[in-house]
Amino acid sequence: MKILKLIFKNSLRHKLRSSLTILGIAIAVIAFGLLRTVVTAWYSQEKASSANRLIVRQAVSFIFPLPYSYLEKIERVPGVKEVTFANWFGGIYIDRSNFFARLGVDANTYFDVYNEYLVPKDELATFKKERNSCIIGIDIAKKYNLKIGDVMTLEGDIYPGSWEFVVRGIYKPKYSYTDATQMIFHWSYIDERMKQEMPGRAGDVGWYVVYIKNSSQAAAISKQIDDLFKNSPAETKTETESAFQQGFIQASGAIITSMNYMSFIIIGIIMLVLANTMIMAARERTREYAVFKTIGFSAKHIAGIIIGESLFISIIGGLLGLLLTYPLVAGFAQVIPKGMFPIFQVEPITVILAVSAVIIIGIAASIFPVYRTMRTKIVDGFRFVG
Amino acid sequence: MADIIQVKNVYKSYWRDSFETSVLHNISLDVKEGEFLALMGPSGSGKTTLLNLISGIDKPTKGEIYVNSTDISKLGESALAKWRSNNIGFVFQFYNLIPVLTAFENVELPLLLTKLTKAERRQHVEMALNIVGLGDRIEYYPKQLSGGQEQRVAIARAIVTDPIILVADEPTGDLDKNSADEILTLMDRLNKEFNKTIVMVTHDPNAAAKAHTIKHLEKGDLIRETA
Numbered sequence: 001m002k003i004l005k006l007i008f009k010n011s012l013r014h015k016l017r018s019s020l021t022i023l024g025i026a027i028a029v030i031a032f033g034l035l036r037t038v039v040t041a042w043y044s045q046e047k048a049s050s051a052n053r054l055i056v057r058q059a060v061s062f063i064f065p066l067p068y069s070y071l072e073k074i075e076r077v078p079g080v081k082e083v084t085f086a087n088w089f090g091g092i093y094i095d096r097s098n099f100f101a102r103l104g105v106d107a108n109t110y111f112d113v114y115n116e117y118l119v120p121k122d123e124l125a126t127f128k129k130e131r132n133s134c135i136i137g138i139d140i141a142k143k144y145n146l147k148i149g150d151v152m153t154l155e156g157d158i159y160p161g162s163w164e165f166v167v168r169g170i171y172k173p174k175y176s177y178t179d180a181t182q183m184i185f186h187w188s189y190i191d192e193r194m195k196q197e198m199p200g201r202a203g204d205v206g207w208y209v210v211y212i213k214n215s216s217q218a219a220a221i222s223k224q225i226d227d228l229f230k231n232s233p234a235e236t237k238t239e240t241e242s243a244f245q246q247g248f249i250q251a252s253g254a255i256i257t258s259m260n261y262m263s264f265i266i267i268g269i270i271m272l273v274l275a276n277t278m279i280m281a282a283r284e285r286t287r288e289y290a291v292f293k294t295i296g297f298s299a300k301h302i303a304g305i306i307i308g309e310s311l312f313i314s315i316i317g318g319l320l321g322l323l324l325t326y327p328l329v330a331g332f333a334q335v336i337p338k339g340m341f342p343i344f345q346v347e348p349i350t351v352i353l354a355v356s357a358v359i360i361i362g363i364a365a366s367i368f369p370v371y372r373t374m375r376t377k378i379v380d381g382f383r384f385v386g
Numbered sequence: 387m388a389d390i391i392q393v394k395n396v397y398k399s400y401w402r403d404s405f406e407t408s409v410l411h412n413i414s415l416d417v418k419e420g421e422f423l424a425l426m427g428p429s430g431s432g433k434t435t436l437l438n439l440i441s442g443i444d445k446p447t448k449g450e451i452y453v454n455s456t457d458i459s460k461l462g463e464s465a466l467a468k469w470r471s472n473n474i475g476f477v478f479q480f481y482n483l484i485p486v487l488t489a490f491e492n493v494e495l496p497l498l499l500t501k502l503t504k505a506e507r508r509q510h511v512e513m514a515l516n517i518v519g520l521g522d523r524i525e526y527y528p529k530q531l532s533g534g535q536e537q538r539v540a541i542a543r544a545i546v547t548d549p550i551i552l553v554a555d556e557p558t559g560d561l562d563k564n565s566a567d568e569i570l571t572l573m574d575r576l577n578k579e580f581n582k583t584i585v586m587v588t589h590d591p592n593a594a595a596k597a598h599t600i601k602h603l604e605k606g607d608l609i610r611e612t613a
Contacts, residue, residue, distance in 0.1 A: 003498065009486040291482045294443055295496045295543070296471020298464055378443040379435075382478075 003301070007308035010281070021277040022317040025361075028270040029321025029354050030328060035263040036350040037329050042256055044177050044343035049241035051215035052081075053113065056208040056225055057244070059235040065204035066234050068191075073228050074208055079221045081213045084109035087187055087206035091154035091163065093144075100140055101179070102154065104187035111135075113211045116174035117182075123148070123169030131189045135169035137180035146170075152183070159190055161197070177343050210238070267357045270314075274365035278310045282369030289373050290381025303370045310369075311362035318358030322351060390550065390583050391417035391440055396449030398435055398606075409435045411606045413449070419550075422577045422584045424597035431603040433587045434555055440585055441474045441553040442466050454550060471499050475544030475582075477573075479556035481536040483528040483543075489515065490524040493542045500547070514542040518572060534565025541572060545582070552576065554586040558593050570596050 011018055056074065058064035065087075075083045089102040107128050111119055119127070119135055127133045136146060146152065146167055154163045165185050173180040187205065195202040212221050222238035229236045239247075282289070289302055326346055333344040376384070398410040410432045417423050417440075425433040438444035439451055442458045451459050454473060461469055483492045493514055497507045515521050518538040528536050537557060544552055554573065558566035574596050576582045586597065594600045600612045 005491075006484075006487065013486055287482060288484055291476075291478075291484070292495075293467065294441075294470065294476050296467050296499050298467050301499075379438055 025317025026321035033325035041341035055244040133168035134165035134185035286384040310366035314362035424594040427603035477554035
């Protein structure tokens with residue numbers, strides 16, 4: 001008989017109570033896992049950022065466009081390898097709930113700069129040739145059952161009218177955190193129609209994406225670009241792609257912060273649930289611990305028995321919660337609008353945090369019962385009536 | 387026979403809130419090796435307190451207690467725990483077995499503190515359970531045993547480390563007459579056959595009759611001794 005066996009048997013002494021505690025911990029870990037997944041999903045775009053990419057946008061606000069004429073000037077800045085641009089199209093595909101990014105881009109350069117979107121060569125070549133073509137992410141293709149040659153019709157809002165695009169390519173993500181939910185088409189196709197229907201909006205691009213040779217020169221190049229357009233009607237603000245994404249995240253900062261706090265409040269709740277169980281268990285066993293002490297078990301041994309039981313319950317609950325988190329997150333990923341969180345999966349950091357939390361909670365929840373048991377004299381332990 | 391227990395001018399008092407309650411007053415007694423001593427007296431006379439002091443689970447307020455030449459009143463908590471595991475076997479009124487452990491596992495508990503191998507532990511446990519006549523009940527849980535059998539398992543647990551002294555606090559107090567007789571016979575056998583020094587607290591004159599010496603306490607004083 002080993003102490004571990006005693007810990008195991010003690011844990012199962014009150015099966016209903018232990019089961020409910022384990023279930024409570026599992027549910028809390030699931031809630032923690034889901035909240036953390038939302039938070040990490042929010043930050044996933046920042047993670048997908050390249051250190052070699054700079055974003056050039058209108059200095060006043062991202063929503064104001066930049067002239068197409070800036071392209072050549074930016075290309076000439078020393079240290080710049082390639083420049084592409086994009087424009088937020090918006091629009092509605094089938095109905096408003098089908099949210100995903102729709103971008104008009106420079107078809108010739110966009111996939112060079114965003115080389116994490118893996119497009120077969122022949123599909124990319126066809127896309128470049130056909131002005132009304134588009135390339136879509138594989139997740140979009142799967143969700144709407146789209147294949148090469150299908151036509152996607154968008155109802156424009158920022159760019160009014162009905163817009164038809166022929167699917168000529170489907171890209172796959174290079175990394176697990178690469179967004180596979182974008183629809184990408186020719187900016188020139190949009191601009192051509194603008195010239196005819198709304199000439200005042202022609203020649204505008206949303207933002208430039210600058211691929212630089214050396215990421216350590218990001219700050220200097222950004223300054224050079226911004227200096228080029230100082231005192232112009234459309235001054236620029238150039239920053240790394242990561243900083244650009246952070247700007248978006250900060251706009252939702254209060255929600256993210258509250259979710260972060262909530263996830264850790266849940267950890268506190270788990271601790272209270274487990275601590276309550278451990279306090280009851282230790283109180284009920286006051287006489288038994290007195291017996292252990294009497295026959296020679298030291299304070300260290302008894303602390304080990306109590307902490308071991310607390311850890312056993314918290315780890316079983318934590319593992320159960322983690323195991324259930326995966327299918328639940330996958331289920332949520334299916335029901336939330338595709339594109340709201342392009343990457344919605346349980347990240348390793350969430351697992352590490354959850355496992356660390358249950359271990360810390362297992363130990364923390366046993367501190368009071370251990371302290372109380374240590375303080376109780378043998379003679380008082382035998383007199384105890386629970 | 388040499389004195390194995392020497393209690394010298396021991397006082398014991400407890401603080402309850404801000405009140406000091408004196409339990410033992412200037413107690414001195416000697417117990418010889420192999421002796422079977424019974425401590426008798428009315429409730430509150432201090433007999434269990436004296437037993438606790440002799441067995442090292444409580445400390446005197448004043449005075450000295452030598453057991454096997456060691457002044458246990460000077461030992462720290464961890465040293466005292468180790469000393470108890472090596473020298474004392476305990477038998478309680480309510481058996482105090484661990485309900486989730488089998489008879490075998492309960493008896494094995496004190497041996498987990500030793501360096502014995504698993505096989506050696508098994509040998510010791512089986513021997514102890516055979517001595518108390520429960521060799522065929524090793525896989526039984528306490529709730530599957532009668533009160534008398536539970537107490538015999540508790541005695542097996544007390545003797546499994548081969549301590550020099552057995553202390554028993556009302557070992558028959560919770561048992562019917564037949565079971566109590568079995569336990570007393572067993573303790574008598576442990577004293578005579580295995581030369582265990584026994585200090586037993588009891589209210590029961592029949593139980594005390596098994597002892598070589600009976601010391602009577604009243605209101606914290608040793609008032610008389612009968613042989």
